[in-house]
Amino acid sequence: xxxxxxVEIQGLHKSFGRVHALRGLDLAAPVGQxxxxxxxxxxxxxxxxxxxxxxxxxxxxxxxxLGGDPWTDAVRLHRDLAYVPxxxxxxxxxxxxxxxxxxxxxxxxxxxxxxxxxxxxFDLDPTKKARAYSKGNRQKVALVAALASRAPLLxxxxxxxxxxxxxxxxxxxxxxxxxxxxxxxxxxxxxFTEVETLADRVVIIREGETVESGTLADLRHLTxxxxxxxxxxxxxxxAALPGVHDLSTEDGHTSFAVDDDALPAVLxxxxxxxxxxxxxxxxxxxDLFLRHYDDExxxxxHGGAR
Amino acid sequence: xxxRVDAAARPEQPRRPDHPDRxxxxxxxxxxxxxxxxGLRASIGFMVRxxxxxxxxxxxxxxxxxxxxxxxxxxxxTTQESLDDFAAISDNPGIKALTGLAxxxxxxxxxxxxxxxxxxxxxLALGIVFLVTRNxxxxxxxxxxxxxxxxxxGNHARAVAAWTVLATLSLAIGxxxxxxxxxxxxxxxxxGTTGSWVLGASLAGxxxxxLGVGALVGQLASTSRGANALGSIxxxxxxxxxxxxxxxxxxxxxASPFGWGQEMAPWGANRWWPFGLMVxxxxxxxAAAWLIEERRDHGAGLLPDRAGRSDAPARYASPLGLAxxxxxxxLIGWSIAIVLSAMLFGSVAEEMxxxxxDAGDSMAAILQGAGIDELLGLLAGMIxxxxxxxxxxxxxxxxxxxxxxxxxxxxxxxLSRTRWALMRLVIPAVGSLxxxxxxxxxxxxxxxxxxxxxxQTMRLMGAALAYWPxxxxxxGLAVALFGYLPRLAIAxxxxxxxxxxxxxxxGDALNLPDWALAVLPFSATPTLPAESMDWxxxxxxxIVGVGLAWAGIARFARRDVALS
Numbered sequence: 001x002x003x004x005x006x007v008e009i010q011g012l013h014k015s016f017g018r019v020h021a022l023r024g025l026d027l028a029a030p031v032g033q034x035x036x037x038x039x040x041x042x043x044x045x046x047x048x049x050x051x052x053x054x055x056x057x058x059x060x061x062x063x064x065x066l067g068g069d070p071w072t073d074a075v076r077l078h079r080d081l082a083y084v085p086x087x088x089x090x091x092x093x094x095x096x097x098x099x100x101x102x103x104x105x106x107x108x109x110x111x112x113x114x115x116x117x118x119x120x121x122f123d124l125d126p127t128k129k130a131r132a133y134s135k136g137n138r139q140k141v142a143l144v145a146a147l148a149s150r151a152p153l154l155x156x157x158x159x160x161x162x163x164x165x166x167x168x169x170x171x172x173x174x175x176x177x178x179x180x181x182x183x184x185x186x187x188x189x190x191x192f193t194e195v196e197t198l199a200d201r202v203v204i205i206r207e208g209e210t211v212e213s214g215t216l217a218d219l220r221h222l223t224x225x226x227x228x229x230x231x232x233x234x235x236x237x238x239a240a241l242p243g244v245h246d247l248s249t250e251d252g253h254t255s256f257a258v259d260d261d262a263l264p265a266v267l268x269x270x271x272x273x274x275x276x277x278x279x280x281x282x283x284x285x286x287d288l289f290l291r292h293y294d295d296e297x298x299x300x301x302h303g304g305a306r
Numbered sequence: 307x308x309x310r311v312d313a314a315a316r317p318e319q320p321r322r323p324d325h326p327d328r329x330x331x332x333x334x335x336x337x338x339x340x341x342x343x344x345g346l347r348a349s350i351g352f353m354v355r356x357x358x359x360x361x362x363x364x365x366x367x368x369x370x371x372x373x374x375x376x377x378x379x380x381x382x383x384t385t386q387e388s389l390d391d392f393a394a395i396s397d398n399p400g401i402k403a404l405t406g407l408a409x410x411x412x413x414x415x416x417x418x419x420x421x422x423x424x425x426x427x428x429x430l431a432l433g434i435v436f437l438v439t440r441n442x443x444x445x446x447x448x449x450x451x452x453x454x455x456x457x458x459x460g461n462h463a464r465a466v467a468a469w470t471v472l473a474t475l476s477l478a479i480g481x482x483x484x485x486x487x488x489x490x491x492x493x494x495x496x497x498g499t500t501g502s503w504v505l506g507a508s509l510a511g512x513x514x515x516x517l518g519v520g521a522l523v524g525q526l527a528s529t530s531r532g533a534n535a536l537g538s539i540x541x542x543x544x545x546x547x548x549x550x551x552x553x554x555x556x557x558x559x560x561a562s563p564f565g566w567g568q569e570m571a572p573w574g575a576n577r578w579w580p581f582g583l584m585v586x587x588x589x590x591x592x593a594a595a596w597l598i599e600e601r602r603d604h605g606a607g608l609l610p611d612r613a614g615r616s617d618a619p620a621r622y623a624s625p626l627g628l629a630x631x632x633x634x635x636x637l638i639g640w641s642i643a644i645v646l647s648a649m650l651f652g653s654v655a656e657e658m659x660x661x662x663x664d665a666g667d668s669m670a671a672i673l674q675g676a677g678i679d680e681l682l683g684l685l686a687g688m689i690x691x692x693x694x695x696x697x698x699x700x701x702x703x704x705x706x707x708x709x710x711x712x713x714x715x716x717x718x719x720x721l722s723r724t725r726w727a728l729m730r731l732v733i734p735a736v737g738s739l740x741x742x743x744x745x746x747x748x749x750x751x752x753x754x755x756x757x758x759x760x761x762q763t764m765r766l767m768g769a770a771l772a773y774w775p776x777x778x779x780x781x782g783l784a785v786a787l788f789g790y791l792p793r794l795a796i797a798x799x800x801x802x803x804x805x806x807x808x809x810x811x812x813g814d815a816l817n818l819p820d821w822a823l824a825v826l827p828f829s830a831t832p833t834l835p836a837e838s839m840d841w842x843x844x845x846x847x848x849i850v851g852v853g854l855a856w857a858g859i860a861r862f863a864r865r866d867v868a869l870s
Contacts, residue, residue, distance in 0.1 A: 016606075053452070054339060055455055055603065055604035055605070056603045056604060071339055072338070072339050074341075074460075075342075075344040076458075078455075078456060079458050082456075083453070083457075085449065087449060088449075090450065091445075102352060102454075103454070106348055106457035108458075142453065155456070
């Protein structure tokens with residue numbers, strides 16, 4: 001176990017009856033970084049987080065959290081951990097403020113000042129009973145409870161799925177503060193812009209298996225850059241260059257994708273053709289993600305075409 | 307650095323098993339999580355804060371009920387002759403079946419015991435089971451415990467907190483009952499206070515066993531509904547075992563914790579050791595719950611969810627069709643419960659006949675007719691009471707569906723609220739008719755077979771069906787409450803059922819005026835076959851029941867839909 005890893009999972013398996021939820025999942029979240037955890041619904045994100053919380057026992061593989069065993073050392077490890085579930089259920093007859101205090105006191109001293117700051121930042125009324133909160137406000141209760149702590153590791157399971165854009169901004173600000181303090185975050189999400197903005201590293205899973213992991217820059221290297229240019233002539237010649245894919249011309253705009261290592265040579269060739277404009281964009285996280293789901297995407301389009 | 311993850315590309319890692327069902331080396335050994343009790347104190351505080359009203363209510367109900375009867379009997383039975391008379395009247399099959407007979411029935415304490423001990427014990431047992439579920443499986447099912455467990459909370463902390471608080475509640479109730487018994491002078495003059503202490507301990511012991519039952523069923527079932535149903539079945543099962551035991555040779559009484567409490571025999575033999583038996587059983591049940599909780603996944607019961615069908619039949623589009631599907635489990639459960647009870651009751655009646663036959667003389671022969679008919683009427687009434695519980699459970703589903711928000715999806719479709727509610731109410735209306743008919747017929751069949759009289763089937767079916775208007779009033783009340791007081795509807799409906807049950811068991815001691823008994827649905831129903839048929843109350847009750855339901859539906863059609 002290396003001390004630089006806040007979370008390290010190797011070959012994790014978990015079945016529920018006949019459902020095989022995790023099939024050899026690998027995940028590493030370095031200390032002091034924000035690790036984005038991406039996967040579609042039902043791919044095993046929440047199961048993974050529940051294993052990390054010591055709520056589920058893994059069938060095979062290893063998982064370590066802050067250097068400890070999440071199942072046997074759960075209580076000790078939870079002193080240094082804050083968690084926000086994706087679907088927050090609260091005790092209907094307790095107020096939001098009471099709930100936050102109960103949660104915070106279970107992991108150490110409550111810091112009223114931090115609690116007040118977070119309540120203001122997320123514009124949450126702590127005197128309302130939980131039954132009167134909307135979904136977004138219930139989520140804010142869990143967020144305030146987690147962010148009011150100084151826990152070295154935050155496990156966030158789609159923490160912003162019920163928040164409006166203003167609250168999303170407040171969340172992003174909070175996560176940047178957490179990172180600036182050298183704390184670690186595991187952020188499960190399928191909001192690509194959020195992960196792209198916040199995450200240092202990304203892990204993409206599919207059907208309980210890790211299909212991609214690394215820094216965003218590294219992942220982009222593995223894929224192609226999309227180039228759009230306006231050329232007076234010679235566009236067809238580009239198609240023959242090594243590393244150029246899917247070339248098409250429409251209304252004078254020529255678009256194609258370039259393998260990362262072929263980019264310098266191709267751009268030199270484009271420059272020789274005297275382009276009137278040129279846009280080169282690295283692949284978005286969404287492109288990276290969808291690359292692993294080509295077949296499912298095809299199924300969606302097929303279903304839509306019927 | 308970027309990693310294309312691939313098992314083969316990571317030679318430095320230990321090879322992991324390819325088959326998921328084979329555990330990694332060492333994983334099959336049981337590794338209990340450390341600090342299972344961390345956060346226990348905070349959990350106890352939380353448990354008390356969240357349940358302060360309920361804990362107080364159960365305490366007051368059990369202790370208050372006992373103290374009320376003790377005081378009332380103290381005023382009524384001022385002479386030994388009156389106590390002897392009461393003991394003689396109580397010594398009949400009906401009382402033995404319903405409440406059991408005190409060990410020393412001719413003392414004041416014994417009279418109070420006969421009247422109220424079993425009621426207090428059953429109420430306490432059910433209350434404890436429901437409280438365990440509310441603070442255990444219900445929170446886990448809803449995902450609230452997950453939030454707490456992400457903090458420094460051991461995996462047993464919440465359960466053990468609930469056990470601590472509820473064991474304390476049981477002991478406090480036992481203590482308070484003993485103190486009330488001493489204060490109200492239930493102990494005979496020369497006997498000291500031992501009887502009172504034995505009495506208190508017997509109730510506390512029942513509470514502890516119920517705690518063990520609740521804890522274990524909360525580990526077995528994966529839903530709070532399942533846990534409560536399973537727990538109630540066990541408690542009712544204990545009650546029925548005791549009932550058959552008391553009517554027979556007493557052997558089965560010893561198979562039931564209620565029987566153990568009974569056999570502590572306050573003011574009679576004054577035995578302490580059955581209390582030890584109850585504590586021992588509690589310890590075993592709690593240990594089993596602990597071991598299961600240590601091994602299972604959070605949120606899981608014993609059985610994993612199975613895959614269901616991918617398409618719904620067209621009938622689910624109607625509120626009735628959907629409700630029948632959603633209430634399928636309870637419907638099957640209630641049918642089984644009624645059938646089993648009716649068959650059991652039939653065999654009980656048979657044993658009583660044998661007993662009276664053995665007496666042989668002409669006096670017993672004269673008594674036999676009246677005694678048996680009264681017992682049969684009582685058993686039909688118990689079937690009706692079970693049916694009323696079913697009807698109220700089904701009727702309160704209207705409010706449950708509204709509170710959870712499920713109804714919004716249905717009402718968003720082309721469906722009027724009136725139609726929705728009416729169709730849903732077909733289930734309690736028709737269901738209770740069927741359950742009463744089947745229950746009464748089986749009771750008659752069982753009894754008729756022993757005395758070789760096949761006409762008993764129709765006779766007792768009629769006796770049970772006579773309760774249909776009374777059941778309708780209770781269910782109608784639940785619907786009216788749903789319309790006018792949605793937030794209190796479920797609690798008040800069950801309160802009404804509890805009150806009816808109480809009136810049936812201890813009616814006369816409540817000293818209710820005749821007019822009050824006349825308007826209470828179950829006492830207003832003629833006790834066939836012991837009494838003669840009287841159509842007037844039945845017609846009136848049917849009108850009242852339907853009227854209440856109609857008023858409730860009409861109100862629901864006009865008011866706001868209120869979530870919980």
